[in-house]
Amino acid sequence: MDTAARLLIHPSDDPQPFTSEVIDIDESWIRLSSTEFYPTGGGQPNDIGIIRFDGKESSVIDVKGRNEVMHLVNGEIPPVGTIVEGVIDSERRTILARMHTAQHLASALAHENWGGVTVGNQIGIESTRIDIQFEDRDTFDPQQLIEYMNDAIKANHTVKMDNRSLDELKADPMVRIDLNRIPNVSSLRVIDIDSIDVCPCAGTHVESTGVIPRVVLDRVKSKGSGKLRVSYCFE
Ligand SMILES: [Zn+2]
Structure with a gap:
């Protein structure tokens, strides 16, 4: 499944929060059903930001992968099936x-x-x-x-x-x-x-x-x- 929602979005300065679901976890890396976070590639560094879920908040400190985009989470890892709000560091x-x-x-x-x-x-x-x-x-x-x-x-x-x-x-x-x-x-x-x-x-x-x-x-x-x-x- 293509999870790279970012490719449908233009212009892509000042990104807005988006809602998605955790569909896979690999240690501290999570995959979302759909993501607007930009993964390192094409000479452009990855986005950073936060995910919010169940009244909690964790940082996203690295993003990688082309179609199957993985997010490195610093803090509590939301379990598979959790609905999260992704907030990209807009200034960066x-x-x-x-x-x-x-x-x-x-x-x-x-x-x-x-x-x-x-x-x-x-x-x-x-x-x-x-x-x-x-x-x-x-x-x-x-x-x-x-x-x-x-x-x-x-x-x-x-x-x-x-x-x-x-x-x-x-x-x-x-x-x-x-x-x-x-x-x-x-x-x-x-x-x-x-x-x-x-x-x-x-x-x-x-x-x-x-x-x-x-x-x-x-x-x-x-x-x-x-x-x-x-x-x-x-x-
Ligand atoms: Zn370009």
């Missing part, structure tokens, strides 16, 4: 959704302007880093990338979510990532930023770029032949 999730959406902008704009291909990323609370592979990295101007990102933030582009087939994505010139790395499934969750980028993604995003704070360059580091690690933070 909102920052991660903003950082993550900014990463889509950075990757798209690095590709659009310098032909750079994103080969890795790590979304963070304080700083987010992207590994970009260039044909000629000497032509890349990181400060210019930051300016382009801030222009796109200010333009308040709409961020949409929908589902598309792999064939549809292969025919779309706005798709910049290598789709050969994507599993051949019938339908993919796609994030579409108005006229900038179309990208299959299971992460958390904001509704429009205008809610993202201005970004500033954190650092640029060489990662070997043609590759740079570019980090940005919020102003």
Whole structure:
């Protein structure tokens, strides 16, 4: 059973409490019938938060797994069959959704302007880093990338979510990532930023770029032949 209710939700900053049922326990890890907690993956850290049940409260300190999402509980473990209210740490999730959406902008704009291909990323609370592979990295101007990102933030582009087939994505010139790395499934969750980028993604995003704070360059580091690690933070 797919328990990943988060994939149906967009935008996914400021998450609201949700109700679910404990369906499995493995030591301190619990599985819920449906969950909106984000598990570590795709370069984005997991959510944290609390679960409430029977007038009690325990912390959720780690979340992992793709479809069968497991929550590491610190405190009393509710038994199987318990109805719980899940409350995600909203401040942390909102920052991660903003950082993550900014990463889509950075990757798209690095590709659009310098032909750079994103080969890795790590979304963070304080700083987010992207590994970009260039044909000629000497032509890349990181400060210019930051300016382009801030222009796109200010333009308040709409961020949409929908589902598309792999064939549809292969025919779309706005798709910049290598789709050969994507599993051949019938339908993919796609994030579409108005006229900038179309990208299959299971992460958390904001509704429009205008809610993202201005970004500033954190650092640029060489990662070997043609590759740079570019980090940005919020102003
Ligand atoms: Zn994404």
